[in-house]
Amino acid sequence: xxxxxxxxxxxxxxxxxxxxxxxxxxxxxxxxxxxxxxxxxxxxxxxxxxxxxxxxxxxxxxxxxxxxxxxxxxxxxxxxxxxxxxxxxxxxxxxxxxxxxxxxxxxxxxxxxxxxxxxxxxxxxxxxxxxxxxxxxxxxxxxxxxxxxxxxxxxxxxxxxxxxxxxxxxxxxxxxxxxxxxxxxxxx
Amino acid sequence: xxxxxxxxxxxxxxxxxxxxxxxxxxxxxxxxxxxxxxxxxxxxxxxxxxxxxxxxxxxxxxxxxxxxxxxxxxxxxxxxxxxxxxxxxxxxxxxxxxxxxxxxxxxxxxxxxxxxxxxxxxxxxxxxxxxxxxxxxxxxxxxxxxxxxxxxxxxxxxxxxxxxxxxxxxxxxxxxxxxxxxxxxxxxxxxxxxxxxxxxxxxxxxxxxxxxxxxxxxxxxxxxxxxxxxxxxxxxxxxxxxxxxxxxxxxxxxxxxxxxxxxxxxxxxxxxxxxxxxxxxxxxxxxxxxxxxxxxxxxxxxxxxxxxxxxxxxxxxxxxxxxxxxxxxxxxxxxxxxxxxxx
Numbered sequence: 275x276x277x278x279x280x281x282x283x284x285x286x287x288x289x290x291x292x293x294x295x296x297x298x299x300x301x302x303x304x305x306x307x308x309x310x311x312x313x314x315x316x317x318x319x320x321x322x323x324x325x326x327x328x329x330x331x332x333x334x335x336x337x338x339x340x341x342x343x344x345x346x347x348x349x350x351x352x353x354x355x356x357x358x359x360x361x362x363x364x365x366x367x368x369x370x371x372x373x374x375x376x377x378x379x380x381x382x383x384x385x386x387x388x389x390x391x392x393x394x395x396x397x398x399x400x401x402x403x404x405x406x407x408x409x410x411x412x413x414x415x416x417x418x419x420x421x422x423x424x425x426x427x428x429x430x431x432x433x434x435x436x437x438x439x440x441x442x443x444x445x446x447x448x449x450x451x452x453x454x455x456x457x458x459x460x461x462x
Numbered sequence: 463x464x465x466x467x468x469x470x471x472x473x474x475x476x477x478x479x480x481x482x483x484x485x486x487x488x489x490x491x492x493x494x495x496x497x498x499x500x501x502x503x504x505x506x507x508x509x510x511x512x513x514x515x516x517x518x519x520x521x522x523x524x525x526x527x528x529x530x531x532x533x534x535x536x537x538x539x540x541x542x543x544x545x546x547x548x549x550x551x552x553x554x555x556x557x558x559x560x561x562x563x564x565x566x567x568x569x570x571x572x573x574x575x576x577x578x579x580x581x582x583x584x585x586x587x588x589x590x591x592x593x594x595x596x597x598x599x600x601x602x603x604x605x606x607x608x609x610x611x612x613x614x615x616x617x618x619x620x621x622x623x624x625x626x627x628x629x630x631x632x633x634x635x636x637x638x639x640x641x642x643x644x645x646x647x648x649x650x651x652x653x654x655x656x657x658x659x660x661x662x663x664x665x666x667x668x669x670x671x672x673x674x675x676x677x678x679x680x681x682x683x684x685x686x687x688x689x690x691x692x693x694x695x696x697x698x699x700x701x702x703x704x705x706x707x708x709x710x711x712x713x714x715x716x717x718x719x720x721x722x723x724x725x726x727x728x729x730x731x732x733x734x735x736x737x738x739x740x741x742x743x744x745x746x747x748x749x750x751x752x753x754x755x756x757x758x759x760x761x762x763x764x765x766x767x768x769x770x771x772x773x774x775x776x777x778x779x780x781x782x783x784x785x786x787x788x789x790x791x792x793x794x795x796x797x798x799x800x801x802x803x804x805x
Contacts, residue, residue, distance in 0.1 A: 292504065296497050305486035306479075313475045321496070325503035332504065350479065398478045401470065414489060420474045422491045432493075451470050 277345045292332060302346070303327050303353045305421075310357035312423050315364045323360040327353045404454050412447040415440055 275283075275298070283291040307323045315323070331352055405416050411433050418429040419440075430440040477485065492500070770787045785791045 293501065296492075296501055296504075300492045300497055300500065301490040302483060302486040304491050305482045308491070309475065309477055309482045313472070321500055322503065325500050325507060328500070328504045329507045346483075350483070354479070394476070395478055397473065398476065398481060401473050402477060402481045402484075405474075416474070417485055417489045418491070420471050421477070421485060422489075424491075448470070455470055 280345050281339060291335070292328075295331075296328065299346070299349050300324070300328075303349060306350060306353040307357045307360070308422060310354065311361045311364060312421070314361065317423070319360065319364055323357055326360070327356045330356065401451075401455075404451055408447050408450065411435065412443050415444050416447050416451075419444055 275294070280291065280295075283294070303324050304320065307327070308320050311319060311323060327349075331349060405413055408416065414433055415429055418424045418432060419426065424432070426437045426440050426444070429435075429444075430437045433440065772785060
């Protein structure tokens with residue numbers, strides 16, 4: 275469905291558009307949100323944030339115009355902004371004080387540190403290439419288990435595998451990635 | 463998990479946008495159950511209606527609040543009570559106000575000054591009190607009465623000119639000396655806690671035969687409780703005898719030229735007004751004259767409390783002090799009238 279068709283559907287049949295919208299862009303929004311708050315929020319927090327993003331979009335759906343940009347970009351901007359808000363809200367609610375030097379903490383990207391951002395982009399891309407190089411189903415296991423924070427059982431159910439198989443493959447995949455990262459071969 | 467693995471796991475949660483987009487497309491995380499849950503949250507937050515299910519989303523575990531029926535009847539009763547109390551209050555107020563003194567509106571207070579040859583204008587005061595009317599005579603007398611509970615209405619209906627041959631003769635003889643012709647009637651409040659007596663003293667130019675000028679200047683004399691032993695410059699009747707039954711006042715002024723009485727009573731006391739029955743007695747005096755005052759206060763029951771004394775000092779423009787026989791003194795202020803008289 276093109277953006278123009280989306281625009282018309284939001285205007286003419288918003289309720290139907292909502293259902294289709296979740297089907298089409300739900301995963302993207304969910305991925306963006308969990309990328310931002312997956313390290314500090316619960317699964318409910320993620321779902322609430324996704325819901326808030328959709329509500330915000332629905333409320334302003336009539337303002338969307340296909341001429342002003344793609345719907346995916348429009349949704350991504352809303353999702354990232356709301357996810358960052360949710361990150362601040364969750365950390366404030368939990369009274370978490372993050373040490374900025376702690377590498378284990380994932381913070382929203384900063385627009386000020388250009389060099390650092392560039393380096394992070396490069397590493398992020400290389401890491402993703404390493405994960406993809408594992409091949410299936412290891413790549414899927416890593417993504418669902420460590421990106422989406424699914425449990426072994428959930429991952430196994432989704433991939434139609436046993437939990438033990440998922441667990442063993444996950445361990446082997448982590449070691450393999452760790453070895454690659456340690457050797458530094460991924461920069462080549 | 464090694465450090466490299468931990469670092470890798472943490473890095474996985476911070477992918478770039480394009481990678482996230484790729485992951486979302488290649489590895490969808492939302493199953494149907496999660497989608498439905500999110501959609502319900504959206505609709506609940508958005509306040510919309512799920513057309514897919516065709517049912518309006520409702521919450522469970524709650525019941526719509528219904529106001530108890532007796533609230534309605536209790537409201538009716540409350541309104542009725544308020545209405546009855548309001549009407550009753552108005553009725554009681556109306557009823558009570560009918561018992562309070564009222565002005566005779568037909569007799570609008572009017573001071574008229576009629577001039578006559580060699581005469582002093584005398585205003586007649588008609589006072590209605592508790593439905594009764596009594597008259598007093600004033601020579602340009604204004605009485606201000608403060609009462610706590612009841613109102614005393616005063617209506618001055620007319621002024622009459624009074625000729626006094628005696629006054630004329632004396633005035634002629636003492637044409638070069640300022641003379642004072644004083645007629646005073648003190649109105650008597652019944653339930654007064656404080657009485658202020660304002661007296662106009664009329665200045666008569668006795669030598670002029672055609673015109674009489676009445677200088678209606680006010681002298682405020684505040685009488686003090688006669689039982690008060692302390693000299694005071696402001697007298698307030700605070701004796702219990704006067705709290706509710708003070709209905710009259712009588713002054714007897716004895717001078718070198720004789721005794722003059724001017725008094726004023728509520729006719730309920732049955733006491734005559736002035737020695738000669740109805741007329742106001744005027745008296746004259748000059749500076750240096752000695753006066754002997756007998757001030758009598760008459761209660762509602764006819765009891766008379768008398769206090770005698772004489773002016774301790776020479777009367778001047780401002781005030782004079784009466785020294786009573788019981789040793790106390792009382793100052794009567796004469797703020798304006800005497801000055802006018804002298805001038």
